[in-house]
Amino acid sequence: MQQNAILTAVRRRNSFDARAARDRCRTYRRRILEISQQVTALHVAPAFSCVEITDAIYHGLMRRQPDGRYHDAFLMSKGHGCMIQYAILEELGELTRQDLDLYCQPGGRLGAHPDYGTPGIGASTGSLGHGMGIATGQAYAEKLKGSDVAIHCVLSDGEFQEGSTWEAMMMAANLRLDNLIGFMDYNDFGGLERMSDGHRAFYPLVPKAEAFGWEALEVDGHDGEAIVEAVMNRRGGKPMLVICRTVKGKGVSYMENVAIWHYRSPNKEEYQRALKELEDAAG
Amino acid sequence: MRNRFADTFYELGKADPRLCVVVADISPAGSIAKFRTEFPHRFINTGVAEQIMIGMVAGMAQRGLRPFAYTIATFTLYRPFEMVRDDLCYQNLPVTIVGIGGGVTYSTLGATHHAQEDVAIATAIPNMSVIAPCDPAEAEAATRWCAIQERGPVYLRLGKAGEPDFTSKLDQPFVFGKLRHLRRGSDVCILTYGAIMKMAAEVADRLTAQGKSVSLVSVHTLKPLDIDGLAQMLTSHGEVVVIEEMSPQGSLGTKVKALAYERQARCVVRCISLQDDFIHVYGNHEDILAAHGLSADAIMAGLTR
Numbered sequence: 001m002q003q004n005a006i007l008t009a010v011r012r013r014n015s016f017d018a019r020a021a022r023d024r025c026r027t028y029r030r031r032i033l034e035i036s037q038q039v040t041a042l043h044v045a046p047a048f049s050c051v052e053i054t055d056a057i058y059h060g061l062m063r064r065q066p067d068g069r070y071h072d073a074f075l076m077s078k079g080h081g082c083m084i085q086y087a088i089l090e091e092l093g094e095l096t097r098q099d100l101d102l103y104c105q106p107g108g109r110l111g112a113h114p115d116y117g118t119p120g121i122g123a124s125t126g127s128l129g130h131g132m133g134i135a136t137g138q139a140y141a142e143k144l145k146g147s148d149v150a151i152h153c154v155l156s157d158g159e160f161q162e163g164s165t166w167e168a169m170m171m172a173a174n175l176r177l178d179n180l181i182g183f184m185d186y187n188d189f190g191g192l193e194r195m196s197d198g199h200r201a202f203y204p205l206v207p208k209a210e211a212f213g214w215e216a217l218e219v220d221g222h223d224g225e226a227i228v229e230a231v232m233n234r235r236g237g238k239p240m241l242v243i244c245r246t247v248k249g250k251g252v253s254y255m256e257n258v259a260i261w262h263y264r265s266p267n268k269e270e271y272q273r274a275l276k277e278l279e280d281a282a283g
Numbered sequence: 284m285r286n287r288f289a290d291t292f293y294e295l296g297k298a299d300p301r302l303c304v305v306v307a308d309i310s311p312a313g314s315i316a317k318f319r320t321e322f323p324h325r326f327i328n329t330g331v332a333e334q335i336m337i338g339m340v341a342g343m344a345q346r347g348l349r350p351f352a353y354t355i356a357t358f359t360l361y362r363p364f365e366m367v368r369d370d371l372c373y374q375n376l377p378v379t380i381v382g383i384g385g386g387v388t389y390s391t392l393g394a395t396h397h398a399q400e401d402v403a404i405a406t407a408i409p410n411m412s413v414i415a416p417c418d419p420a421e422a423e424a425a426t427r428w429c430a431i432q433e434r435g436p437v438y439l440r441l442g443k444a445g446e447p448d449f450t451s452k453l454d455q456p457f458v459f460g461k462l463r464h465l466r467r468g469s470d471v472c473i474l475t476y477g478a479i480m481k482m483a484a485e486v487a488d489r490l491t492a493q494g495k496s497v498s499l500v501s502v503h504t505l506k507p508l509d510i511d512g513l514a515q516m517l518t519s520h521g522e523v524v525v526i527e528e529m530s531p532q533g534s535l536g537t538k539v540k541a542l543a544y545e546r547q548a549r550c551v552v553r554c555i556s557l558q559d560d561f562i563h564v565y566g567n568h569e570d571i572l573a574a575h576g577l578s579a580d581a582i583m584a585g586l587t588r
Contacts, residue, residue: 116345116374123345124373127365133338134370140339141346144303144324164366167335175327 016060021224024059025051026278028087029251031100033274035083036265039104043112045249045261047083049187050154052224053244054084057152057183058092060228072149073138075122077131078156078185079113080263085120086110094120129162131155132182136172139180139239150179157186157195161202166212172239173213180239181231182214186221187248191262209241221246252277284441284478285383287419289313291426292351296322301349302430305329307336309354309383333358337366337380344376349430355389356382356398356440360405371436372410378436379429385415385440385477386528387557390571394561397571398440403533405438406506413505414459415440417480418449421503424457432459442478449480450501460504462512468496472520474513474539476502479528482572485579486526490586502535513539517548524553526582528572531556555582 028051036042054076062072076085086103089095095110095118102108109118113126123134135153142149159165172180186205188195196203209216215235219226221244234240248262249255252274255266266274293314296302303325304315311319311326319326329336333354340350352359359382360367371378382398389396405413414429414437416422422441429437449465450457457463465480471490475483480501487499498520502509517523517539525536536554543552557575564574572578 123341124369127369129334130338130366130370133335133366134342134345136335137339137342137344137350138346139342140327141343141348144343144348145346164334164338167329167332168338171329171332171335171339 016056016225016228018225021052021055021059022282024091025055025224026282028055028084028091029278030275031087031090032083033266033271035100035103037268037271038101040265041263042104042265043080043083043263044265045255045258046078046081046156046187048250048252048255049221049246049248050078050081050183050185050244051084051250052222053154053183053185053227053246054081054088056224056227057154058088060224061181061231062150062152073122073151075125075131075135075138075151075153076114077123077125077135077153077159078128079125081154081156081185082112082114085114089120092120128156128159129164131159132165132168132172135180135182136168136175136177139172139177140175142179143175143177148179150181152181152183154183154185157184157188158190160184160205161195161199169209169212169214176237177239178236182239182241183227184241184243185246186218186243187246189248189257189259189262191259193259205243209243214239214241216241216243218243218245220244222250251281284416284419284422284446285444286313287422288381288426288441289315289318291423292430293318295427295430296325299349299430300325301347303327303343303348303350305336305340305343305350305352307331307333307354307358315353333362334366337363338370340378340380341366341370341374341376344378345374349377351379351381351429353381354383355396356385356401357396360398360401360438364404367436368408372408375410375435377433379439380436381439381441383441384443386479387571387575388443388478388568390568391565399528399557400530400532401438401440402505402527402529402535407533410435411506412437412459413440414438414503415477415505416503417475417477417501418446420448420451421457421463421501425503428457428459440477446478447481449484457503460507460509462509462516463501463503464498465501466497466499468498468520470495470497470520471522471524472498472500472516473524473526474500474502474516474535475526476505476535477528479526479572479577482577482579482582483526486524486582486586489579489583505535508538510542513542514546514548517543517546517550517552520550522551522553524555524586526555526577528577529556531559553586555585
């Protein structure tokens with residue numbers, strides 16, 4: 001079983017096609033915008049900043065078993081980014097089209113934050129600073145069981161202001177959890193302001209993670225191929241943090257780095273403009 | 284209780300490789316130290332870091348293990364409260380969080396180490412079960428139940444050490460969610476839980492010496508409460524006395540009173556608990572309890588007034 005998983009992984013990694021990834025990511029963004037038209041508020045921009053990260057994990061990094069199910073695991077620690085995960089789970093058939101159509105609606109089962117027990121959802125998050133601790137426990141359990149399952153955890157950069165995240169960073173390194181890979185969605189926006197304006201002493205990030213015993217590097221978080229390469233080429237032996245430089249609201253010019261789009265749905269006119277921009281960018 | 288828990292956990296852990304214990308910088312009592320030596324990978328010390336202790340046990344439970352988090356009650360429940368609520372209870376994971384020294388057991392350490400409102404807080408969280416055994420034998424039975432249950436998170440409130448035995452010779456076994464009768468009478472029913480059983484038993488002895496027929500009951504499971512069992516006590520006794528080492532807010536006493544009202548019970552209900560106060564005194568466990576008004580003498584004075 002493990003051998004098969006590894007072989008599948010090798011095939012998948014070699015087959016990560018940057019062009020196909022761009023097409024997928026455009027489709028996910030369109031789908032998220034479409035759903036935004038059904039509700040008054042939806043975390044569009046926080047999802048858009050981690051579209052390529054999440055796509056790279058699902059389509060470039062996580063290994064599948066021969067039956068098609070994922071061998072590795074995913075956990076969305078930045079719960080407010082879950083729309084991208086929902087879109088991918090819909091594509092994979094874990095969630096149905098109706099599930100997403102009923103997002104945040106009576107009778108639906110998908111809320112604005114992921115809920116454990118929903119197919120494909122690794123943990124109930126939404127309150128920040130919980131995911132890394134849970135992922136650490138998951139990764140340790142896999143080690144204890146003697147499996148090679150890797151845990152992939154997407155976090156917001158804001159979550160690294162939570163002390164609980166650093167408790168987990170410390171513990172994961174102590175336990176040498178080389179099967180734990182964190183992906184920081186480094187979009188530099190908190191709810192209030194640019195984090196680099198408000199918390200200058202928070203930077204630089206790579207040396208902080210390294211000082212806590214992690215392998216860390218910074219990549220372009222909208223380049224899925226770069227993210228996959230970074231993980232594939234890791235030195236190993238430690239947990240790894242991939243610090244993904246991103247743009248909040250990436251892909252729609254008027255949303256990029258504009259705080260209000262953290263939690264606002266575009267109106268009809270804005271929606272059409274957003275769709276056009278995505279199409280134009282596709283060339 | 285602490286040592287019996289450790290002995291029991293060690294014994295269960297030898298047979299079940301899913302059992303793990305995650306502590307936050309607390310020296311492992313008794314057999315837990317032996318467990319650590321024999322199963323070093325299933326004993327994890329997160330250090331002075333309680334949020335990751337709870338986060339980890341959540342993740343471990345999701346991946347098929349049966350972890351116990353173990354430290355002083357305040358640090359099991361209060362410091363990592365949101366992790367307990369969201370990671371364990373919201374996700375409804377079969378994890379036991381063990382709170383050592385519930386109530387004011389750590390008498391000289393001040394209120395930073397007193398879990399005097401722990402039962403109120405733990406019982407308020409959806410999905411959480413709460414068990415407070417009254418003696419080592421009941422702690423063992425509760426631990427055995429916790430190790431195999433699939434229901435969800437459990438807060439297991441333990442005393443520290445030196446509690447006398449009350450239940451090892453009882454015919455009635457420990458059953459999760461059911462009252463346990465240490466004595467059966469018909470005039471006064473004393474409802475209690477946890478280490479303060481010792482004081483409750485003394486009150487029962489004194490009432491018996493006065494010619495009263497006394498029931499003494501361990502309400503070891505505080506959530507879910509044995510509503511039918513409690514209602515029966517309310518209807519079959521003229522007087523029900525709740526004695527607890529816990530804040531009056533959210534106490535067993537308030538729940539028994541509410542039930543008495545709902546069931547239109549005719550009995551007198553008296554509630555004796557810790558004060559809703561941080562009392563800045565030191566001394567042994569009995570001294571702190573007495574400062575809160577909890578001593579056999581004070582209770583008897585109140586009951587006969």
